[in-house]
Amino acid sequence: MSxxxxxxxxxxxxxxxPTLLVAPxxxxxTPPADAKGLPGKAPAPAPPVSMSTVGGSxxxxxxxxxxxxxxxxxxxANLTGRSWIxxxxxxxxxxxxxxxxxQLPPASTMKMxxxxxxxxSLPKEQIHQVTDKDMEGVGPGSSMVGVKExxxxxxxxxxxxxxxxxxxxxxxxxxxxxxxxxxxxxxxxAHAEELQALDTHVVSPDGYDAPGQVSSAYDLTLFARSGLQxxxxxxxxxxxxxxxxxxxxxxxxxxxxxxxxTNRLLTxxxxxxxxxxxxxxxxxxxxxxxxxxxxxxxxxxRKLLVTVMNPDGGGANLVYEQTAALxxxxxxxxxxxxPVGELVPPKSADASSHGxxxxxxxxxxxxxxxxxxxxxxxxxxxxxxxxxxxxGGAFVINRRWPRGRRGRGEELI
Numbered sequence: 001m002s003x004x005x006x007x008x009x010x011x012x013x014x015x016x017x018p019t020l021l022v023a024p025x026x027x028x029x030t031p032p033a034d035a036k037g038l039p040g041k042a043p044a045p046a047p048p049v050s051m052s053t054v055g056g057s058x059x060x061x062x063x064x065x066x067x068x069x070x071x072x073x074x075x076x077a078n079l080t081g082r083s084w085i086x087x088x089x090x091x092x093x094x095x096x097x098x099x100x101x102x103q104l105p106p107a108s109t110m111k112m113x114x115x116x117x118x119x120x121s122l123p124k125e126q127i128h129q130v131t132d133k134d135m136e137g138v139g140p141g142s143s144m145v146g147v148k149e150x151x152x153x154x155x156x157x158x159x160x161x162x163x164x165x166x167x168x169x170x171x172x173x174x175x176x177x178x179x180x181x182x183x184x185x186x187x188x189x190a191h192a193e194e195l196q197a198l199d200t201h202v203v204s205p206d207g208y209d210a211p212g213q214v215s216s217a218y219d220l221t222l223f224a225r226s227g228l229q230x231x232x233x234x235x236x237x238x239x240x241x242x243x244x245x246x247x248x249x250x251x252x253x254x255x256x257x258x259x260x261x262t263n264r265l266l267t268x269x270x271x272x273x274x275x276x277x278x279x280x281x282x283x284x285x286x287x288x289x290x291x292x293x294x295x296x297x298x299x300x301x302r303k304l305l306v307t308v309m310n311p312d313g314g315g316a317n318l319v320y321e322q323t324a325a326l327x328x329x330x331x332x333x334x335x336x337x338x339p340v341g342e343l344v345p346p347k348s349a350d351a352s353s354h355g356x357x358x359x360x361x362x363x364x365x366x367x368x369x370x371x372x373x374x375x376x377x378x379x380x381x382x383x384x385x386x387x388x389x390x391x392g393g394a395f396v397i398n399r400r401w402p403r404g405r406r407g408r409g410e411e412l413i
Contacts, residue, residue: 044082044312051101052199055218056341059100065340066096072336076325081311082290083217084322086330089225089296089303092343095330097217100341103199104309106215107284108143108166109292110207112223113200113215115162115233117191118178124156124232126177134176135169139208142168145244145259157245163236164261165244166284171206181205196344197222209288217307222343224281224294224305237280240267264320265295272320275327281305283319291319297327304330 046062053060066075075096083099094100129152138144145160145167147153153173161170175184184205192200197219203210227233239261246255261267263283268274277297284292290310297304306326311318 047082047099047102051099051103052216052218054101054196054198055094055344059094059097059218059341062099062102064096064098065100067338067340068333069336069338073329073332076322076329079311079322079325080313080318081308081322083307083309084326085217085221085305085307086326087221087225087305087343088334089228089305092225092345093339094341094343095304095333095337095339096326097340100218101199101216102309103201103214103216105209105213105286105289106200106207106220106309107209107286107289107292108207109220109223109282109284109294109307110202110205110213110215111162111166111171111284112220112227112282112294113188113192113197113202114171114175114184114205114207115159115236116223116227116230117188118174118184119159119227119230119232122155122174122177124154124159126155127152128155128158128173128177130173131176134173136172137181138168138172139204139206142206142208143262144169146246146257147173148247151245151248153245159232159236160239160242160259161244163282164239164242164259166262166282168206168208175205192219192223194348195219195222195226195346207284207286207289209286217309218343220292220294220307220309221305224296224307225343226346227281228296234280237263237282238266263293263295264317265297265324270317272317275324285316291316293319293323295323295327299331302331302334306330 049062051060051062058065064075068074079098081098083102083104085097085100086095087093088095130147130149132149135147135149143166145162145165147158147161147167147169155174155177158170158174161167162174172181175181178184178187181204185202188202188205189200192198192202197215199214199216200219201212201214203213207213227237241258241260243256244259246257248254260269262269263278263280264270264272265275265278266280275295275297277299278295279298280296281294283294290312292307292309294305294307297306304327306323308319308323308326311322314321
């Protein structure tokens with residue numbers, strides 16, 4: 001089943017130009033042919049030389065950012081993600097990062113923002129009969145849970161389809177129930193800006209590849225952290241398997257079929273060992289984005305969030321392997337590194353200045369954008385908790401905004 005003190009200088013072009021694409025910062029030369037005369041492999045694109053500094057100036061610099069104190073373990077070797085981040089889920093401290101604000105295609109990790117935005121507005125018991133119009137625009141080759149036109153589904157069923165099977169069909173139906181795709185995209189953009197996730201430009205609610213649709217490892221981590229404030233979000237993203245409604249013949253009970261979570265660190269599928277303490281959040285994979293993943297895990301009292309975007313040089317398991325390696329490092333390095341930045345609080349939870357004011361795509365954020373992310377009411381923590389099936393206990397993210405650091409500029413760095 002993706003949060004802040006310091007500068008908020010964000011490139012205006014990255015925020016306001018709707019045609020924003022994911023082209024590399026520098027044009028890559030045409031690769032030479034190999035010995036057989038076949039085209040060579042294009043070199044990996046370079047990150048921008050200047051990126052957003054939301055959360056701290058070091059996070060806006062290209063390359064790996066980490067401040068190791070005596071006794072701290074070295075970062076894992078052979079990390080190939082174009083962008084990644086390791087953060088404490090409770091305090092928001094960023095322990096290490098690599099191109100944290102590089103705007104890249106997010107794939108289905110965008111569904112974390114979709115859920116965090118829309119989930120509070122639809123009662124889980126609500127029943128909806130799917131129409132042909134609801135399913136319009138689902139992209140070819142999309143991941144699907146198996147929603148069928150003219151059959152009824154509860155909102156709860158549809159969210160299981162979103163979180164477990166990354167079902168774009170379920171996303172489109174929930175978007176229709178939220179007032180349509182266009183409204184949902186606008187709501188998501190407004191909510192991203194409320195969370196100060198300013199690298200994100202939303203085009204499709206399901207994360208399907210679309211021109212101009214980008215996010216960053218930093219923003220995806222903000223989405224996860226905000227979503228984990230919500231009990232339903234926690235329950236869905238930590239569910240390993242569930243029954244999903246199938247066909248229904250007249251006069252007979254409805255059929256159900258099993259669906260399993262596609263988060264391999266949660267389920268242990270495809271040869272990946274389940275990660276100790278894993279409690280969500282969301283994976284994604286498209287031809288443009290490559291593999292992306294945001295995971296949250298708890299060991300002892302410490303909870304860590306890790307996002308990895310588009311690792312190069314391996315198969316489908318590489319994003320999980322590198323996430324697990326970064327989690328291992330983060331748990332071992334806790335208390336032995338000086339943070340390189342922080343996950344900033346939502347606008348509504350922090351009226352103090354973090355440098356340049358955050359810019360907005362919309363002048364009037366929707367109610368969903370203002371209410372769905374948890375403002376001051378959640379700043380000091382969340383009561384209750386859901387059973388994270390493989391974490392073995394109640395899992396709650398307590399957002400402790402670092403009020404003592406506000407106004408201290410670069411001291412955090």
